[in-house]
Amino acid sequence: MAFLEKFTLTPRYIPKPSRRRSGLPINRVRFLVAHDTGNPGSTARGNVSFYIDTCNTVPKAKTASAHIFVDDKEIIECVPALTGKPEKAWHVLYKVPKDNELYGVNANDAAIGVEYCFGGKIDADKAYEKYVWVLARLIHEFKLDPAKDVIGHFFLDPQRKTDPATGLLRSRRTYDKLLKDVVEEYFECLGDKPVVPNELSNETGTLQTAVRLNVRSKPNTKSTIVQTLAAGATVDYKGIVKNGEKVNNNPVWYMDANGNFLWSGGLVLEETIGTPKPVTKTTSPAETRSAAEINVLRPDDKCIDFIKMKEGLRLDAYKDVAGVWTIGYGTIRYSDNRVVKAHDTITLDQAETLLKGQVLRKSLEVNAVLNPVVVRQNQYNALVSFAYNVGIGALKKSTLLRLIKVDQEDPKIKDAFMMWNKAHVDGMLVEVEGLKIRRQEEAEMYFS
Numbered sequence: 001m002a003f004l005e006k007f008t009l010t011p012r013y014i015p016k017p018s019r020r021r022s023g024l025p026i027n028r029v030r031f032l033v034a035h036d037t038g039n040p041g042s043t044a045r046g047n048v049s050f051y052i053d054t055c056n057t058v059p060k061a062k063t064a065s066a067h068i069f070v071d072d073k074e075i076i077e078c079v080p081a082l083t084g085k086p087e088k089a090w091h092v093l094y095k096v097p098k099d100n101e102l103y104g105v106n107a108n109d110a111a112i113g114v115e116y117c118f119g120g121k122i123d124a125d126k127a128y129e130k131y132v133w134v135l136a137r138l139i140h141e142f143k144l145d146p147a148k149d150v151i152g153h154f155f156l157d158p159q160r161k162t163d164p165a166t167g168l169l170r171s172r173r174t175y176d177k178l179l180k181d182v183v184e185e186y187f188e189c190l191g192d193k194p195v196v197p198n199e200l201s202n203e204t205g206t207l208q209t210a211v212r213l214n215v216r217s218k219p220n221t222k223s224t225i226v227q228t229l230a231a232g233a234t235v236d237y238k239g240i241v242k243n244g245e246k247v248n249n250n251p252v253w254y255m256d257a258n259g260n261f262l263w264s265g266g267l268v269l270e271e272t273i274g275t276p277k278p279v280t281k282t283t284s285p286a287e288t289r290s291a292a293e294i295n296v297l298r299p300d301d302k303c304i305d306f307i308k309m310k311e312g313l314r315l316d317a318y319k320d321v322a323g324v325w326t327i328g329y330g331t332i333r334y335s336d337n338r339v340v341k342a343h344d345t346i347t348l349d350q351a352e353t354l355l356k357g358q359v360l361r362k363s364l365e366v367n368a369v370l371n372p373v374v375v376r377q378n379q380y381n382a383l384v385s386f387a388y389n390v391g392i393g394a395l396k397k398s399t400l401l402r403l404i405k406v407d408q409e410d411p412k413i414k415d416a417f418m419m420w421n422k423a424h425v426d427g428m429l430v431e432v433e434g435l436k437i438r439r440q441e442e443a444e445m446y447f448s
Contacts, residue, residue: 041120
């Protein structure tokens, strides 16, 4: 059966023989390894050019290559895989054992390596769409199992690598979602996947965007972005789809007057799914919820994903902007209260465990300092992220908390978030761009 050729692959081969391309054939492709470049903002063309320019000068100990690089504009093949007879590339260390355990062979000898470009000016949606498609195209070409034969680099080399999880997080996606999307793309491009029609109701009304929100041609995140609306934009809708793509486990999408779709999680809604919320200021939740409901909130997936994206992931210790030794997702102390030190390393699983433990502790502390004030889930998420980043002590003494305890909807709360956009760098308190952006996004989350 023919596979749908959505995109064009451009061959731009590394010279051979060279340190980055031996020309040795892959006798049989057994699986695919999903990578990211680890270099935010670097493009497919830029990475391939670097490989070509250094193909004979790169130190032997640092020799590396991959078959395909993908960004929002191009899919470039620099070691033959689809555009020529497959050759070996050097994208996984030979000494790691996991590839042999899973597939009975070394990845460099039997796997195609695909690099995801992310960050900077790269359009994450378009790059991800191409990345998913080319993985599905490779599965079809080499008669692989779409559910079993794609594996992340971090899974093969957990002591050193985090790709493609890190790059996907920067694009607000997860590794698990990638694996599911590749399976869906594979069957969709073969025409084998049964099409479940979206159930569209004929309800109408007016909504307001709570955050900057993409308008898409279909009720899923793989469809074309028609436009992007700013937070606070008014939207007239003429239908509701309740079985669209689940985003944060929410499948409800609204169809606008032009027949395009907006995910309901980015709109001002009532708690009842599918019911529009009037675009007016409401009374404080503390006035309408009982005392028995106090301190029952917990961070949801949206909160966890936001913290992951903002903190980034490093499996080796590094100094943050304030000069504090840090590891994983912004961890500065281990669960036994030991501080992170230079040369410390952890695995991805350990980083996830540390994150979950820290978020749980911060969430309990946030509940304690808020008591007896009750806030909405998104407000709570924003405060947990804030406390995770600056500490519960900072929240306790902040103007932010003082304002929230008086009126949870006070517009001055946004400015109070922005007071915490500085860090001590070389002994001086200076504004940090990353903190400024984080505080802005936490404020937007709080009022969403």
